[in-house]
Amino acid sequence: MQLRKGQRLPLEQLLPEDSRNGSFQIQVGMTGLTAEVDFSCFGIDGDQKLSDDRYMTFFNQPKTPCGSVSISLMDNRINGFYFILQSLPASIDRLVITATIDGPETMGLVQSGFLRLVAANSPVAEFAFEGKDFHNEKALILGELYRKDGGWRFCATGQGFNGGLPALVRHFGGEVNDEPNESDAVPAKLSLEKKVAQAAPKLVDLAKKASISLEKKRLSNVVARVGLVLDTSGSMTGQYKRGRVQDVVNRILPLAVHFDDDGELDVWAFSAKSLALPAATLSNHADYIDTVNGGWRKWGMLSYNNEPEVIRDVLAHYENTQIPVFVVFISDGGVDQNAKIKKLLTEASAQPIFWQFVGIGGRNYGILEKLDTMPGRAVDNCGFFALDDLDSVSEQELYDRLLHELPAWFAEAKSKGIIN
Secondary structure, three states: OEEOOOOEEEHHHHOOHHHOOOOEEEEEEEEOOOOOOEEEEEEEOOOOOOOOHHHEEEOOEOEOOOOOEEEEEEOOEEEEEEEOHHHOOOOOOEEEEEEEOOOOOOHHHOOEEEEEEEEOOEEEEEEEEOHHHOOOOOEEEEEEEEEEOOEEEEEEEEEEEOOHHHHHHHHOOOOOOOOOOOOOOOOHHHHHHHHHHHHOHHHHHHHHHHHHHHHHOOOOOOOOEEEEEEEOOHHHHHHHHOOHHHHHHHHHHHHHHHHOOOOOEEEEEEOOOEEEEEEEOOOOOOOHHHHHHHOHHHOOOOOOOOHHHHHHHHHHHOOOOOOOEEEEEEEEEOOOOHHHHHHHHHHHHHOOEEEEEEEEEEEOOHHHHHHHHOOOOOOOOEEEEEEOOHHHOOHHHHHHHHOOOHHHHHHHHHHOOOOO
């Protein structure tokens, strides 16, 4: 069924009978914008206010406390919401689906958009719209589910709204801190760049690029510990001599400074055995590889690679952590203990740790190349990509790729109760 703007219908006319008391989905999508679109669902009370901000469902808050509204993801982006209306508290009178953007673009540039009701994996109704329906708005109210005469109705709203997400939050009675006072936290971008500028000015450019990626991935307010695992097998000798591994430390450190208040990057080296190294910080990062513990040549490595050994050590180190952990694991390949690695990472999927494996200048990455399809895990807790050389991609692209899967893990891990 094609719905027109402003059309209101009882939900029972749109959904099959066997879906009215179960779960159904509303999918959303837009094309024509370069800016990333943020989709949200506001749970509004009888006074048409967001009286409980736990019922604003969006990327960083992926489901309501009762589980009656939750996000659905595709390629780490929201593509809709799932609803189980019968479990929704009576205090929630209306569910409003919105879209917002930042930057110079406006909703008038949208080429096409849709809001689609889906039941039992089949589309049952769709509301389509175009940019010509709007002007200079930064936000849209796409559709609404609301109570009426003891049942639920759906409205294809299609209303433009000026001001973006903060204006929408205010419109629904929520609070937005526009101008933080001195006691408030410094915005993440300024905080990261300020910290780096004071202690390690040579890393400021990296900090700026890291901040851009963190904002794009909606990770600016995330608190986490960061670990770095370095392949120190014999085949990596050239990478160490050419300074490539030191470059890795320099590029990962701004992420640790951002995510963790102590600004420390936990570091391990591994070959046949595992070695926990002193944390890398803004004060000791320069020539870290050539100086810490006497320098890499004195670490007693340069043998074959034993990934399971270091994975066990990392898991033991973070065993009692109360906050999420982001581990960047560097390898040049030659992975052959596939069964052991698979077992360890599968068991670790219930832990608050995300593993981002990065292949640099190698081959034969084994199970690392199959992490996204590895079955039996509580959540998808791993990512992998490979580079022929660290300098084959820009620093900005490197940060984008490092953080690509992290937001989806945060959302899924929150929904499963693995992290708070």
